[in-house]
Amino acid sequence: MDTRFACIFVPDFPVEAVVRPEPDLREQPVAVLEGAAPLLRVVAANGKARALGIEMGMTRLQAEALPDVLLRRRSFLQEDAAHAALLDCAAAFSPRVEATAADTALLDLAGLERLFGPAQKITRDLARRASELGLETNVAVASNPDAALHAARRFPGVTLIPHNKEAERLGDLPLDVLAPAPEMLEILDRWGVRTFRALAALPEVAISERLGQEGLRLQKLARGAGSRPLVAAQPPLNFEEAIELEHPLELLEPLAFLLGRMLEQLCSRLSSRALATNELRLRLQLEHQEETFERNLRLPVPMQDARLFLKLLELDLKSHPPGAPVVKLWLAAEPAPPRFAQNGLFLPLSPEPQKLELTLARISGIVGNGRAGSPELLDSHRPGAFRMVRFHPPLPGRTKISTTNGDLTMALRIFRPPLLASIDVQNGCPAKISCKSGQGLQGQIVWAAGPWRASGDWWGEGNWMRDEWDIAVRQENELALYRLVRELITGKWFLEGNYD
């Protein structure tokens, strides 16, 4: 039986992925940058940008020197979407599709002629369909998947290789199309063997003696005679739902209604595969805005509760409103195996994860993002330097209570935030304090120890310098001890705490 395979290849894939949602960009020189500032580098560019002098590895500053070239950040999200679209395009024609690479899909055309017509027509339809999905592609059809792949990767547009003409048609291609190991390519280059045709012509036994099985495999490919089976793509575990709206939504309530429907869908799909999710990703396309609005909800344990999810999303959106009417929405759930756990019989009850999550979300909604969780001390001389990490309740039975060795130590009660104070200084020492905030403090400083000086982070924008003083102030006939701080950069004084 006739076997035919098609390959769809997207040249300059990272650029295509960026251009796809913005078709106007297609006619312009575009380069894609990747990395963290200030070290962004060009990782892909379209032909027009290359013609203007863009090279791979250029820094942002160098690329900006070519003012006509549009620079975009690499978007793996858009690349994923482009890849999904590529697979969709292939899947629309054949049930047997291989996701060979992010930019390449192979499909088995066996038996499709009755449905879609002759191979020429299928090839053209494939290219047109891809174009409709926003992808400029090369499409090639050959008797085996590899020949189709090699043709698509090198020949622009649509290529149809007749039966048994693979070797002839591919003969002039350079060997790097085969992506051999660098050492192998070096040997062949030394031999002066640089095209498919030259490699195909070498005697087989001699090749096997010199380059082993890998050499034979490459030679077979060079002869256009690959015969590997397609590794048909598993329908990916891609739990994503999307809704495109006819009219922009302005209020949270109708949005929540739609979200509820999508969540139910997602949960039932997860449930059908006995999966739960530990991460929900919401993406909103807002009216008149290029960039999408995204929110990620990470859950402490995998769950499957649509109502809970909706509540969490609502709380999250309340504290982070999108700021503009919504025109499109995507909602994806990261699949994860559900949690099976049983607490010890005699262990104290900890809050149920679902409820805890809801509570934390509520707290976050009130105090602001990044302000709720567990504090983690930073290794720094800056007093009290910490960052917030996700709240993790201590595991039962593992808490260690620190014991003192009997020494009497003084406790410092920290004022958060510190209280702005006004200080009179005499002979370099604070002499009089006036602090109106908090409970108020005013009077002569009868005793002061210090300064205790610290500074750091001088290499960046977080540069800090401070002097601390321990002071005693007479209050209602008794002495009260305080910690006083002077920020040396601003010159401001603060009352930072009092000693018990």
Next chain:
Amino acid sequence: MTYVELHARSAFSFLEGASLPEEMAAICSELGMPAMAMLDRDGVYGAPRFHLAAKKCGVQAHIGAEITGADGAVYPLLVESRVGYQNLCRLITRMKMRAPKHAKPGQIAATEEELAEHAKGLICLTGGDDGPLALALSKKGAGRGAVARLLKIFGPGNVYVELHRHFCREQEARNLAAVEIARRLGLPLLATNGVRYGTEPEREILDVFTCLRHHKILETAGRLLARNAECQLKSAEEMIRIFADLPQAIAATRELSSRLQFTLNDLGYEFPKYPVPEGETMMSFLRKRSDEGARKRYGSAEPDLRTRARRQIERELALIEKLDLAGYFLIVWDIVRFCREQNILVQGRGSAANSAVCYSLGITAVDPVRMDLLFERFLSEERGEWPDIDLDLPSGDQREHAIQYIYERYGKLGAAMTANVITYRGKLAAREMGKVLGFDPETLDRLSSLVGSWEYKDPKDTLERQFRDAGFDLRHPRMRKFFELCLSVQDLPRHLGQHSGGMVISQGQLDSVVPLEPASMPGRVVVQWDKDDCTDMGIIKVDLLGLGMMAVLEDSLKLIRQDYGEEVDLAQLPADDAAVYAALQKADTVGMFQIESRAQMSCLPRLHPQKFYDIVVQVAIIRPGPIVGKMVHPYLKRRQGREPVVYPHPSLETVLARTLGVPLFQEQLLRMAMIAAGFSGGEAEELRRAFGFKRSEARMKDIEVKLRAGMAHNGISPQAQDEIVQSITSFALYGFPESHAASFALLAYASAYLKCHYLPAFTAALLNNQPMGFYHASTIVKDAQRHGLKILPVDVTHSDWLCTLEHDQDSRDFRLRMGMRYVKGMREEAAHALVRERDRGPFDSIDNLARRVLEMRKNELTTLAEIGAQNSIPDADQKLLPKKSKFHRRDALWEVERVARKSGPLLEDLTEVDSSSPLERMNNDERLLADFRGTGLTVGPHPMSYRRAEMEARGVRRAIELESLPHGQHLRVAGCVIARQRPGTAKGFVFLSLEDETGIANAIVTPDLFEQNRLLLVSEKFLLIEGVLQHQDNVISVKAECVLPLQITAAQTISHDFH
């Protein structure tokens, strides 16, 4: 009340301190501090520099060190007396020499017993955060015991309880405990600031160093970094204020300082005595040796010279006796004698060549009497310095031989190499600063490559612009910080290396003069000071310098002996060899010592050397001194008779006559001062040093006043005075000593002689000692070929590891066979194994070679095949198929690939059924590519020759044609770029050398043209240049007007760039 800082570290604590000793001394002086103690970590590395700098600014320099104890504590020790200093040096030597190789910092430590053994004359402080007291206080209740222990080790009166106040709570808590302990034990308190840098902003450098020491970046170093910036040198007022509650701790600093009587002036160094036979003194023995030598050197000389020589030798010997230097001369003589006995070429250079005694003893090869050289440049009574004798030896094993001889003779603790302090400069600074700021490796590469590629910096070529060109934005705060840090670490020491040739020798124990350390090279010991420090401290040193050209000369002589059966004595070369001067006059000097650079070549035809002294001038004239002092053109014009010879003052005629009234040498400058201003020899040398590298404004001014006064006294007009002062000032810094030039000229002459008369041997020796000199091996090969030498490619049936000579059957000439050292990736042991096996019997196939030479790796076999080195193995194929055309490189590659893929023992002996290779022969370009890839050069046709027809069509002239074309002609030249230079003295002009199959064409690129074609000129391997021919005084170059890239070959040709 005054305060003396008694605990300060400098940057010589290597990554634990952030300021140079000189800077510390200067700050001390500014703060009005009468004295300071510098205690570097486990060494006295910075002590000489601190001592000298402190002396200059009137600060008393106390010496000491922080010693790491085996308990992990750091013991600050101050030197009270010379015994204490010697103990400290021995203690450090002991712990350093014992440490295992690649020891981590904590592993180099002194035990308590060692501390006790070496305690005499030392005073111990209880230390700062890492001191023994702080360490003990961290363990509850152990503080008093620890201090009592120190008392036991160092004795009553020699322990001070140290207090720091850096405004930290923990420190203050420790201070309270320390004060209490001092009170109970009746010990004095001592305030210090535990200084780690001179000024507050340098705290940043210390933080950076801390990161480097712990292999961290600033972001993650956390509390390893300093808490604040309080470890700088503080004024007495500030310290008194800080310690207002403990005035006795401040008073103690002054009192302790007055106890510390030792300074580095009191080093106690003695040069070794040379053992002489009984009944002789060193002086009588030296007299005899120099008489013997003088008879040999001057025996057949004309009577006048003989008399002058005798007088000079007598004069020198008298001075040597007076200064008690006989031992030194005998020791150097002994080293030279050892080298002669071992057939190692040796020649003294530098100022020693001014001495007739050195010439008689065979230490130097230039006759100072005949050349009328100035002895005072070498030795003078006033200077009170040791003379400086540098010996040039062949680089490599032979030099090592001489070094080992000295170790053997003077013992491990009697001789050591001088150190070489590796400091932060351009690339190293950029790399390490980038690292601590957390830049990724790729960025680090890009940043460090930005630094220092051109010698010349034009005003527009700011760092800001360089950064922008490389794609970095200096406006970004992190980049800006990077830039600032790079600037501020410049010149700070990074670690200690070993100087390539300086050795110090001592009578008895060198380790009591300066601490010794094991060097990274096994069997080597290095002192903690560099060669300048040793000189400054009056320690005598002998420099054994490896000189590539000495090795070339020695190897040439060996080859001549072995292959020609002739013996050439370099001391007996004919003085006026016509071929040599003809070559020099044509600037045909590729490969010759010191006169092969592009700048030298462009001067040679103008100078037109005709006698040996002309070569001396030639060696000296293309130097920054004459160039900056604008002496080159006047000299050349006068030589060509285009300008009259005039003198700044008639009295200077005797000094300047032989250089036509233009001062070219340092000696002339000294003589000018002596004649014009009545300076003594020693004063004149003092003048040279005042204007030399370590110049100081004040000292220069003083000397200038003295100079002018002397000249005025001698009736020299103010105008002539200006002229003389001008030539002296511009010259002293870069001027080349005539004696040194003469020593180099001898080597230049010898190399020229060998090249002219023994080209095959000289070329082989030159190729066997690469890299050296100005040109890459490929240029040397092409030059030799143009001189008619046939060069054969590497061939496994003929080549050795080194290049060798072969007899040509037909012409009886020599041909040069390239050695396997030129095969990239080839290991010497594999080459030797191949030669050994080949001597047992020829290889009959590649398979046979691979099976017999098991040391050979696949990549070596492949490269050998690729460059055609296996083409002449009589392959089985050829026996089977006699009609097959000649075995070619691809056939070999085809075969190697099969041979290298080992089959199992069962199939090993099975020959291939059809082993003929189906591969195409390489074409010219592929062969060229393979040659350059595999050997870095080609012995085949020059790449340009393949494209000659095309070049002719484009109107490109060959290099050889240029000399017959008229000045001013508009033309094109093209070739492979073999050198690119942008010298600091040439105002931004760029000089290119383009090589084609007929020779080398020189091109000059103006700064503007360079600016427009920067990338092209810097990176293209082949260029076509259009411009105007400049043909003056036989110097030929093309002044470029337009530059175009040429695609000749993808081969990786190599150019000598920007040095």
